[in-house]
Structure formats: C-alpha cells, structure tokens
Amino acid sequence: MTTSPYKLAVEDLTVAFGHGRRARTVLHGVSTGVRAGQTLGLVGESGSGKSTIAKAIVGIHPIRTGRITLGGEDLTGLRGRGLVAVRRRIQLVSQDPYASLNPRMTIGEAIAEAVDPVRADARKHAATVERWLETVALDGSAAARYPHEFSGGQRQRIAVARALAVEPEVVIADEITSALDASVQAEVLNLLEELRRSLALTMVFISHDLAVVRHVSDEVAVLCRGELLEQGRVRDVYRAPRHPYTRRLLASVPAFEEKPAFEKTLEKKESAA
Numbered sequence: 001m002t003t004s005p006y007k008l009a010v011e012d013l014t015v016a017f018g019h020g021r022r023a024r025t026v027l028h029g030v031s032t033g034v035r036a037g038q039t040l041g042l043v044g045e046s047g048s049g050k051s052t053i054a055k056a057i058v059g060i061h062p063i064r065t066g067r068i069t070l071g072g073e074d075l076t077g078l079r080g081r082g083l084v085a086v087r088r089r090i091q092l093v094s095q096d097p098y099a100s101l102n103p104r105m106t107i108g109e110a111i112a113e114a115v116d117p118v119r120a121d122a123r124k125h126a127a128t129v130e131r132w133l134e135t136v137a138l139d140g141s142a143a144a145r146y147p148h149e150f151s152g153g154q155r156q157r158i159a160v161a162r163a164l165a166v167e168p169e170v171v172i173a174d175e176i177t178s179a180l181d182a183s184v185q186a187e188v189l190n191l192l193e194e195l196r197r198s199l200a201l202t203m204v205f206i207s208h209d210l211a212v213v214r215h216v217s218d219e220v221a222v223l224c225r226g227e228l229l230e231q232g233r234v235r236d237v238y239r240a241p242r243h244p245y246t247r248r249l250l251a252s253v254p255a256f257e258e259k260p261a262f263e264k265t266l267e268k269k270e271s272a273a
Contacts, residue, residue: 004033004069004072005033005035006033006034006035006069007033007034007035007036007037007070007071007169007170007202008033008034008057008068008069008070008090008169008170008202008204009031009032009033009034009068009069010030010031010032010033010053010056010057010066010067010068011031011066011067011068011069012029012030012031012065012066012067013027013029013030013031013053013056013063013065013066013067013068014027014028014029014030014063014064014065014066015027015049015052015056015061015062015063015064015226016064025064025226026049026052026226027049027052027053027056027226028226028227029065029066029227030049030053030066030223030226030227030228031066031228032053032221032228032231034170034202034203034204034219035202035218035219036202037200037201037202038202038203038218038219039196039201039202039203039204039205039216039217039218039219040203040204040205040217040218040219040220040221041205041206041207041213041214041216041217041219041220041221041234042054042204042205042206042207042213042220042221042223043207043208043210043213043220043221043222043223043249044208044222044223044224044249045208045224045249046208047225048223048224048225048226049223049225049226049227050174050206050207050208050223051174051175051206052226053206053223054092054172054174054204054206055092056068057090057092057172057204058086058087058090058092058172059078059083059086059087063076070086070089070090070169070170071169088166088168089168089169089170090168090169090170090171090172091163091164091166091168091170091171091172092163092172092174093156093159093160093163093171093172093173093174093176094159094174094175094176095174095175095176095178095179096179097147097152097155097156097158097159097176098147098148098152098155100159100162101147101155101158101159101162102147103146103147103148104146105146105147106122106143106144106145106146107129107133107142107143107144107145107146107147107150107158108122108125108126108129108143108144109122110147110158110162111125111128111129111132111133111143111158111161111162111165112124112125112128112129114162114163114165114166115128115129115165115166122143126143128165129143129165130143132161132162132164132165133158133161135161135164135195136157136158136160136161136164136191136195137157137191138154138157138158138161142154142158151184152179152180152184153180153184153187153188156176156177156180156188157188157191159176160173160176160191160192160195164195164199169202170202170203170204171201171202171203171204172203172204172206173192173203173204173205173206174206175206175207175208176188177189177207177209177212178207178208178209185212189212189215189216192205192216193215193216196216203216205217210238210249210250210253211253213234214234214238217234218233218234219231219232219233219234220232220233220234220237220238222237222241222243222245222246222249224245229243229245229246230242230243230246238250
C-alpha cells in the first residue's frame with residue numbers, strides 16, 4: 001500500500017443525506033488532503049461541498065464510502081471515545097463563533113473546558129488560558145468576560161484560541177472571515193499567517209473568497225457540486241487553471257489581479273507602524 005503524502009487525507013469520500021429514493025449525494029468520491037505544516041484552501045461556490053467535507057472529517061456527517069486518515073491512521077467509522085479523541089486532534093473553527101461558545105461561560109471557562117472537558121476549571125488552567133489569549137492578540141483579562149461582550153472579530157480570535165489550546169494536529173477553518181468587514185478580516189488573516197509560521201500549523205482553510213484563499217494557502221482544491229475538479233499549488237492553479245470551471249470562477253472576480261481590500265488594509269497598517 002502506498003504511503004499518502006498528506007497529514008490529513010480523504011480518499012474517495014462520498015456523503016449522502018437521506019435514505020432510499022430520497023437520498024441525495026452531496027460529495028461524489030472526493031480525494032484530497034493537506035500536507036504537514038501547510039494550508040490547503042478548499043474553494044468553490046455555495047453548495048459545492050466544502051463544509052460537508054469538514055463536517056465529515058470530524059464525524060458530524062456520516063460517510064457512505066471512502067476513508068479518512070490522519071498521519072496514516074484510518075479514522076473512518078470511529079464512534080464513542082474514538083470519535084471524541086479525533087475531534088480533539090482535528091479542531092473545527094466555524095463561521096459563527098458565537099454559536100460555538102456557551103453564552104453562560106466566561107471565555108476562561110470555555111477555553112478551560114476545551115483543555116480539560118472533565119474538569120473545566122478556569123482557575124486551574126488560568127496560565128494556559130492567558131497564554132492562548134495572548135497568542136491571538138487578546139489581553140489575558142478577557143478570560144473573565146462573556147462572549148456577548150466581544151465583537152465578531154474578537155470572538156473569532158477566541159474561537160481560534162480555544163481550538164489551539166487543545167494542541168490539535170490539524171485545524172479546519174470553515175469560512176471564518178466571511179462575516180467580517182475588510183479591516184477586521186485583515187486582522188484575522190494576518191493573525192492566521194503569524195500562527196502558521198510560529199506554530200507550524202497544518203490547516204484546511206475553507207472559503208468562497210478566491211483572494212482570501214490565495215493569501216493563506218499553500219495548495220488549493222477546487223470543488224463544484226460535490227466533485228473535486230483540480231488541486232495544486234496556489235500559484236500554479238491561479239496562474240494556469242486546468243479545468244474550465246476554475247477558469248470561469250477566476251474570471252468572475254472583478255479585477256482579480258488587483259489587491260483585495262484586506263491586503264490593502266494590511267499594507268496601510270504595516271506602513272504606519
């Protein structure tokens with residue numbers, strides 16, 4: 001059996017919702033993966049299957065055929081404690097961080113719960129909580145506050161801190177900047193870039209925004225209607241896309257070669273520093 005070059009891989013993955021005649025296949029034999037220490041961008045229009053792949057990987061959506069491997073270990077079909085362990089090794093950060101944070105828990109309690117689900121003691125894990133908050137450019141005092149006291153961008157930082165506090169092998173970021181305005185988006189993307197370098201993160205970055213994917217990814221995989229059309233290094237795919245759909249997708253973005261708003265914002269901040 002050949003060894004996969006990927007840290008996290010899905011092979012011939014098929015996902016269907018419903019049963020019998022009402023069954024609807026949403027992923028059709030998709031094979032893709034991300035290399036250790038790199039970021040794979042999953043890009044495609046709404047309904048292309050990007051988020052379905054993420055949820056299948058962490059066990060939210062059951063798969064019909066195919067397999068999922070992490071470091072060569074087959075994760076397919078895990079249940080109970082095995083599935084809980086996988087969700088710690090592969091952390092999913094969603095588009096809406098408010099929905100993933102318990103409004104009755106302080107930020108410190110939420111991060112402590114991720115670190116130690118059995119004994120979510122914010123005081124016991126105070127040093128760890130503070131370290132991860134500072135890692136995502138938030139003051140340690142944020143630990144005593146509640147989710148509603150923060151802006152959308154700050155809550156997204158907290159969600160990233162909570163995911164990283166588990167020290168996962170892979171982070172999946174699912175449309176985490178899509179609800180943010182350009183300036184806040186720039187800050188979050190800049191943070192992700194810093195974390196990639198300092199922590200050697202292995203990440204799957206899901207977005208419909210081609211400019212954002214180009215900014216943060218080493219490789220890009222293009223999806224359409226549940227099928228993988230092409231995958232390759234970002235520079236190669238964006239400069240010379242092989243599939244007609246990819247070419248149409250790139251051509252549909254106005255002035256694609258111009259720098260997007262978040263990159264201009266980053267440059268302004270860097271020049272002012």
